[in-house]
Amino acid sequence: MKDIKLHYTDSIHYELEQTARLMRILTQQLFERLELKLSPDEYSTLDTVSINAGVCQRDLAKLLLKDRANTGRILNSLEEKGLITRFIDTKNNRLVKKMGITEKGLKELDKINKKIKSYLEGVTQKTMSPDEVTKVQETLKKFRMDLEKIVDMKI
Amino acid sequence: MKDIKLHYTDSIHYELEQTARLMRILTQQLFERLELKLSPDEYSTLDTVSINAGVCQRDLAKLLLKDRANTGRILNSLEEKGLITRFIDTKNNRLVKKMGITEKGLKELDKINKKIKSYLEGVTQKTMSPDEVTKVQETLKKFRMDLEKIVDMKI
DNA sequence: ATACTATTGTTGTAAATGCAACATATTTTT
DNA sequence: AAAAATATGTTGCATTTACAACAATAGTAT
Numbered sequence: 001m002k003d004i005k006l007h008y009t010d011s012i013h014y015e016l017e018q019t020a021r022l023m024r025i026l027t028q029q030l031f032e033r034l035e036l037k038l039s040p041d042e043y044s045t046l047d048t049v050s051i052n053a054g055v056c057q058r059d060l061a062k063l064l065l066k067d068r069a070n071t072g073r074i075l076n077s078l079e080e081k082g083l084i085t086r087f088i089d090t091k092n093n094r095l096v097k098k099m100g101i102t103e104k105g106l107k108e109l110d111k112i113n114k115k116i117k118s119y120l121e122g123v124t125q126k127t128m129s130p131d132e133v134t135k136v137q138e139t140l141k142k143f144r145m146d147l148e149k150i151v152d153m154k155i
Numbered sequence: 156m157k158d159i160k161l162h163y164t165d166s167i168h169y170e171l172e173q174t175a176r177l178m179r180i181l182t183q184q185l186f187e188r189l190e191l192k193l194s195p196d197e198y199s200t201l202d203t204v205s206i207n208a209g210v211c212q213r214d215l216a217k218l219l220l221k222d223r224a225n226t227g228r229i230l231n232s233l234e235e236k237g238l239i240t241r242f243i244d245t246k247n248n249r250l251v252k253k254m255g256i257t258e259k260g261l262k263e264l265d266k267i268n269k270k271i272k273s274y275l276e277g278v279t280q281k282t283m284s285p286d287e288v289t290k291v292q293e294t295l296k297k298f299r300m301d302l303e304k305i306v307d308m309k310i
Numbered sequence: 311a312t313a314c315t316a317t318t319g320t321t322g323t324a325a326a327t328g329c330a331a332c333a334t335a336t337t338t339t340t
Numbered sequence: 341a342a343a344a345a346t347a348t349g350t351t352g353c354a355t356t357t358a359c360a361a362c363a364a365t366a367g368t369a370t
Binding site: 006007008009011012013014015016017018019020021022023024025026027029043044047048050051065113120123124126127128132133135136137139140141142143144145146147148150151152153 | 161162163164166167168169170171172173174175176177178179180181182184198199202203205206220268275278279281282283287288290291292294295296297298299300301302303305306307308
């Protein structure tokens with residue numbers, strides 16, 4: 001007769017959704033308060049580009065879990081701001097648009113990282129020990145990897 | 156010289172965001188496949204109403220972390236489908252719209268819960284032990300509670 | 311008492327998002 | 341070789357979302 005967790009609001013899915021939602025709002029407010037020139041989405045895209053040098057747009061979209069259309073639009077904005085460069089290349093004999101972060105982009109990324117890092121770390125440290133953070137992060141990553149296998153991505 | 160976690164993509168915030176995003180896509184696809192009459196958002200709203208009987212719209216919005224406008228619109232939809240009823244009441248001497256779930260709503264909620272429960276549990280169990288699930292859930296809840304104190308909700 | 315402020319819900323609107331359709335090019339099938 | 345299928349990026353559109361403005365009411369201040 002163990003009837004716990006009958007409600008969606010008691011599930012880990014709800015907890016994930018709501019925590020992520022709050023985190024997004026907090027980040028949004030932080031970016032506004034610091035008057036950063038990038039939106040949180042542009043920032044995370046720029047960061048992803050800086051790590052995955054030379055990916056094509058579709059592969060980037062897969063990393064960001066966004067569709068190709070929006071990925072392209074964010075890249076347009078980053079390109080207009082001179083933070084990335086795009087160039088035509090081939091991948092499996094196909095023409096693709098690849099991209100790389102510029103010097104200006106690297107500087108901007110570094111600047112934002114410096115500005116937000118300590119604040120965001122303070123937020124997590126308020127609740128969790130460094131060990132707990134690492135543990136949750138690892139568990140979520142494992143979970144995310146499995147989800148990626150299950151979910152049909154249509155990108 | 157410990158320079159780990161310099162990137163956003165190595166942060167717990169990124170992990171939360173991406174995992175939640177994947178989870179949302181998976182749930183969306185599941186609801187479509189099962190041809191449920193409600194959207195995931197309507198479902199979670201209905202579930203929240205069923206637990207918090209007699210809340211006013213603004214308080215519900217705070218629970219859902221949505222703004223009042225959208226909360227009202229989702230409630231319109233649920234009311235049109237006959238799953239909730241709304242009635243005028245007072246709270247601190249103020250006129251408010253309260254709501255409750257109907258018999259039909261309870262049945263629908265129960266039906267959906269039955270249909271999705273085992274599937275969603277299977278998804279988590281694929282990666283995590285029940286203990287791990289509980290642990291992560293508790294940690295996230297603690298974290299979420301602290302976030303709610305920090306974030307300025309404007310609802 | 312009058313004016314100001316705060317609470318609640320709705321409406322309007324601009325931005326973000328996702329999805330389908332399209333254009334182009336390449337691979338695979340027949 | 342021709343046709344069909346696949347991969348990539350863009351455009352258009354319909355839905356969702358957030359935010360601001362408004363209407364109505366009640367509490368607070370001057």
